[in-house]
Amino acid sequence: AQSVTQLDSHVSVSEGTPVLLRCNYSSSYSPSLFWYVQHPNKGLQLLLKYTSAATLVKGINGFEAEFKKSETSFHLTKPSAHMSDAAEYFCVVRIGSSNTGKLIFGQGTTLQVKP
Amino acid sequence: NAGVTQTPKFRILKIGQSMTLQCTQDMNHNYMYWYRQDPGMGLKLIYYSVGAGITDKGEVPNGYNVSRSTTEDFPLRLELAAPSQTSVYFCASSYRDYNSPLHFGNGTRLTVT
Numbered sequence: 001a002q003s004v005t006q007l008d009s010h011v012s013v014s015e016g017t018p019v020l021l022r023c024n025y026s027s028s029y030s031p032s033l034f035w036y037v038q039h040p041n042k043g044l045q046l047l048l049k050y051t052s053a054a055t056l057v058k059g060i061n062g063f064e065a066e067f068k069k070s071e072t073s074f075h076l077t078k079p080s081a082h083m084s085d086a087a088e089y090f091c092v093v094r095i096g097s098s099n100t101g102k103l104i105f106g107q108g109t110t111l112q113v114k115p
Numbered sequence: 116n117a118g119v120t121q122t123p124k125f126r127i128l129k130i131g132q133s134m135t136l137q138c139t140q141d142m143n144h145n146y147m148y149w150y151r152q153d154p155g156m157g158l159k160l161i162y163y164s165v166g167a168g169i170t171d172k173g174e175v176p177n178g179y180n181v182s183r184s185t186t187e188d189f190p191l192r193l194e195l196a197a198p199s200q201t202s203v204y205f206c207a208s209s210y211r212d213y214n215s216p217l218h219f220g221n222g223t224r225l226t227v228t
Contacts, residue, residue: 009155032214044158044205044219051214090157092217102173103148103209103217105158 004093006106014114019063019078021109023091026072032094033074034103035065039087047089050074061085086113117141121206121220128196128227136191136223138206144218145211147189148173149181151202152222158205164189165211196227 007022025031033050048059055067065076074091091106122137140147145166150158150173160173164183178200180192189208193200203224207217 006157034216036217043221044217046216049214049216102160102163102171104160104174105150107155107157 003095004091004104004106006089006091006109008109009107010110010112012112012114013081015083016080019076019081019085019111021076021089021091021111023074023076023106024072025074025091025093027093027095031074033065033067034092035059035063035074035076036090036092036105037087038090038108044090047076081111081113083113083115086111119206119208119218119220121204121223123223124221125224126226128193128225130196130198130227132196133192133194134196134225136193136204136206136225138189138191138220139187140189140206140208140218141187142208142210142218143186144208145186146209146215147183148207148209148217149179149189149191150205150207151175151200152205153202161191161204193225198227201225201227 004025035047036044037047038044047063048057050057050067058064063078089109095102095104119140148163149161152158159175162181164170167186170181203222205222206220209215209217
């Protein structure tokens with residue numbers, strides 16, 4: 001089955017330390033992958049997307065993600081966490097062929113940033 | 116541009132009542148989606164549409180209906196509200212492109228008591 005799994009429901013880091021949020025996917029087709037962020041009581045904002053042009057994708061606010069086909073992973077990283085990064089993060093995969101619009105969300109990872 | 120507009124922002128329903136959540140977008144997007152968000156569960160796809168007149172079930176369609184008579188509008192109908200439908204509902208849209216990201220509305224918080 002085609003799916004997306006976020007390996008950690010909760011990640012806690014100290015301000016200034018690196019962030020790693022893990023995402024694995026399963027897809028029969030070349031995947032289209034995204035990361036979204038949701039701050040408390042806010043809507044969802046696109047952080048970055050994988051378009052097959054490059055395996056290392058840079059997004060907003062210093063985040064980046066690396067597509068690894070051999071590992072079916074699309075982990076999100078940031079070199080140095082800020083307090084403002086505390087939020088819920090979602091990995092999203094497009095399921096099916098290029099003609100389908102079905103986008104499936106992972107369960108989400110809550111990022112806590114400690115001072 | 117207004118983007119994706121959802122109404123209402125909040126609603127309280129009694130069990131068994133019906134209501135329609137409205138969603139409209141002004142970006143001429145082909146694809147539209149309805150998701151529900153429950154704590155610790157991420158977003159679950161309810162229904163989606165790849166164009167006017169075409170709809171399909173997502174992961175959790177039971178208890179809901181949709182229609183897509185125009186490109187702009189994609190209303191979500193709850194016929195017999197149940198407490199299990201208490202959730203935050205998000206409408207989203209995107210271009211008909213494999214790598215097109217979703218544009219979200221601000222959500223509707225629905226409580227069924």
